[in-house]
Amino acid sequence: MIEVKHLIKVFEGRGQVVRAVDDVSTQIAKGEVVVVIGPSGSGKSTFLRCLNGLEEFDDGQVVIDGIDIAGSATNLNAVRREVGMVFQHFNLFPHKTVLENVTLAQRVVRKREAVEATDKAMALLTKVGIAEKTNEYPSRLSGGQQQRVAIARALAMDPKVMLFDEPTSALDPEMVGEVLDVMKQLASEGMTMAVVTHEMGFAREVAQRVLFMDAGKVLEDAPPAKFFTAPKEPRAQMFLKQVL
Amino acid sequence: MPLKRRSAQWPWQGLLVVILLGLAVGLWIATKQVNYEWRWERVPQYFAYQDEVAQVAPFAGRVVKIDADGAYSQVHMLPSAGGSPVLITVETDTLKIADGAQVAEDAEIGATRHWRVGPLTEGLWVTIWLSFASGFIGLIIGLIAGLCRISKNPALRGLAVLYIELIRGTPLLVQIFIFYFFIGTVLNLDRTIAGIGALSLFVGAYTAEIIRAGIQSIPKGQTEAARSLGMSVAETMIHIVLPQAFKRVLPPLAGQFISLIKDSSLVSVIAITDLTKSGREIITSSFATFEIWFTVALLYLLVTSVLSQLLFWLERRFARSD
Ligand SMILES: Nc1ncnc2c1ncn2[C@@H]1O[C@H](COP(=O)(O)OP(=O)(O)OP(=O)(O)O)[C@@H](O)[C@H]1O
Ligand SMILES: [Mg+2]
Numbered sequence: 001m002i003e004v005k006h007l008i009k010v011f012e013g014r015g016q017v018v019r020a021v022d023d024v025s026t027q028i029a030k031g032e033v034v035v036v037i038g039p040s041g042s043g044k045s046t047f048l049r050c051l052n053g054l055e056e057f058d059d060g061q062v063v064i065d066g067i068d069i070a071g072s073a074t075n076l077n078a079v080r081r082e083v084g085m086v087f088q089h090f091n092l093f094p095h096k097t098v099l100e101n102v103t104l105a106q107r108v109v110r111k112r113e114a115v116e117a118t119d120k121a122m123a124l125l126t127k128v129g130i131a132e133k134t135n136e137y138p139s140r141l142s143g144g145q146q147q148r149v150a151i152a153r154a155l156a157m158d159p160k161v162m163l164f165d166e167p168t169s170a171l172d173p174e175m176v177g178e179v180l181d182v183m184k185q186l187a188s189e190g191m192t193m194a195v196v197t198h199e200m201g202f203a204r205e206v207a208q209r210v211l212f213m214d215a216g217k218v219l220e221d222a223p224p225a226k227f228f229t230a231p232k233e234p235r236a237q238m239f240l241k242q243v244l
Numbered sequence: 245m246p247l248k249r250r251s252a253q254w255p256w257q258g259l260l261v262v263i264l265l266g267l268a269v270g271l272w273i274a275t276k277q278v279n280y281e282w283r284w285e286r287v288p289q290y291f292a293y294q295d296e297v298a299q300v301a302p303f304a305g306r307v308v309k310i311d312a313d314g315a316y317s318q319v320h321m322l323p324s325a326g327g328s329p330v331l332i333t334v335e336t337d338t339l340k341i342a343d344g345a346q347v348a349e350d351a352e353i354g355a356t357r358h359w360r361v362g363p364l365t366e367g368l369w370v371t372i373w374l375s376f377a378s379g380f381i382g383l384i385i386g387l388i389a390g391l392c393r394i395s396k397n398p399a400l401r402g403l404a405v406l407y408i409e410l411i412r413g414t415p416l417l418v419q420i421f422i423f424y425f426f427i428g429t430v431l432n433l434d435r436t437i438a439g440i441g442a443l444s445l446f447v448g449a450y451t452a453e454i455i456r457a458g459i460q461s462i463p464k465g466q467t468e469a470a471r472s473l474g475m476s477v478a479e480t481m482i483h484i485v486l487p488q489a490f491k492r493v494l495p496p497l498a499g500q501f502i503s504l505i506k507d508s509s510l511v512s513v514i515a516i517t518d519l520t521k522s523g524r525e526i527i528t529s530s531f532a533t534f535e536i537w538f539t540v541a542l543l544y545l546l547v548t549s550v551l552s553q554l555l556f557w558l559e560r561r562f563a564r565s566d
Contacts, residue, residue: 052472054468054471054472077471077474077475077476078474080471080472080473080474081473081474083472084472084473085469085472087465087468087469089465091463091465091466091468091469092469093466093469093470093484093488094488095487095488095491104483105470105473105474105475108475108479108483109473109474109475109479150469153473154472154473157473157474
């Protein structure tokens with residue numbers, strides 16, 4: 001579903017050159033859940049953002065469902081429709097109600113009729129457990145509720161892949177569970193997912209593979225059972241010691 | 245939390261009243277010193293006045309009957325040349341002839357009165373519509389220039405910067421002269437068009453900066469969320485960024501518009517009869533210099549404060565989703 005070949009992203013600024021993603025190659029199969037972990041600043045977010053072209057990469061190739069996203073003939077907007085993204089800070093549209101947040105892109109991008117978009121939105125909001133808040137504005141919702149709306153908003157586009165960038169990091173501890181539950185359900189339904197997270201429990205339970213990143217490189221790529229019990233890399237061992 | 249001590253307000257309010265009274269007395273003494281005679285009663289006629297239109301006999305003939313019906317009188321005239329009587333209506337107090345009188349053709353029988361709009365009202369109207377037209381065009385110019393200003397294209401960005409700097413770095417009065425005497429002559433523009441053009445360009449440059457700041461104040465996450473849903477740059481602008489930015493720029497934008505109403509008084513230098521020019525014209529005939537200028541100032545104040553109130557109301561309505 002996703003193929004990444006020799007991906008390189010360099011940030012240059014104020015005399016500093018940061019190789020945020022440094023020659024990463026990997027692939028994610030259809031229905032697979034891959035968790036990306038690593039210390040702060042290791043390039044996890046940048047890697048994820050390269051997958052839907054939010055970040056323009058410098059070299060390498062990202063192929064999603066057979067389409068090279070940096071190809072000269074590629075319509076990036078058309079690719080992004082198929083790739084949902086959930087952000088650390090939710091990024092809901094504050095001037096739209098919950099329902100409008102979920103219907104807007106359906107109407108504008110997918111050109112769905114109002115009735116169809118609303119039905120779809122209601123079904124998804126029910127699924128993530130906030131059907132009763134449809135007419136509220138996002139600012140009136142708790143963090144956990146907002147993040148679930150954000151997931152519903154991404155799902156409304158019927159994406160083939162979902163990218164999550166630390167979806168629970170900005171949440172109060174008691175709200176982490178409700179968001180992870182939604183993600184687990186999604187995984188069990190066969191959604192292809194790439195998840196950057198510090199929730200090791202989620203990685204252990206749901207992921208098929210764990211990628212460990214440090215300094216822009218993927219140092220380990222292993223099933224969670226193997227990664228959490230017997231990491232090969234010393235830096236991965238150090239990292240696990242700190243977080244577990 | 246400790247209780248906030250409410251210090252007494254009334255001594256200060258009393259002082260305020262005393263100061264204001266002092267100012268009024270000072271003003272009165274000052275005008276006494278220059279022997280100025282206030283003639284406020286002359287002012288109302290410049291808002292609206294009654295125009296008398298003389299009614300004349302359409303032919304030579306004789307008045308056969310006058311029906312005085314309150315304010316109006318119906319004069320029945322029989323032509324000397326023969327034929328049926330004709331009815332002429334005039335105001336009773338302007339009636340110049342008596343019943344049974346012989347009148348020549350074109351002789352004045354009386355007059356009718358009509359309300360006419362005075363020059364102050366006309367000037368106020370010109371100021372208002374001039375400001376609204378320039379404000380509207382300026383908003384569009386500002387929106388385009390503001391978007392160009394943050395565009396990735398160096399040519400668009402350069403043009404926008406040049407435009408904004410040129411306008412903000414020169415006085416409006418000079419811009420109006422250049423627009424009227426240079427551009428207006430080259431393109432053969434009407435003075436009103438030149439005035440609106442100069443004001444629009446002027447307000448557009450300031451609007452562009454306000455809009456740029458407004459757009460840039462919207463967090464990047466909003467754009468990223470919209471783009472990752474597959475929206476194009478334009479769709480993101482229209483549905484996500486601009487509506488939010490608009491809410492934030494409404495207060496400075498309205499402030500700019502209120503300034504525009506005041507700045508529009510400068511177009512009187514190219515002989516557009518706005519409120520200021522009307523005031524100047526009236527003074528040459530009425531000699532009520534102080535009264536007219538005070539009235540003109542009051543009219544500007546009236547328009548700007550009505551707009552301020554409107555803005556206050558709008559802001560409160562827009563605050564709904566916060
Ligand atoms: N827009 C940017 N401009 C310059 N440097 C950047 C930019 N975004 C990220 N970086 C740098 O790239 C590196 C990788 O950043 P990234 O956000 O991908 O890390 P991360 O693994 O997601 O960290 P965290 O766990 O803190 O979110 C960091 O050194 C960061 O400073
Ligand atoms: Mg990150």
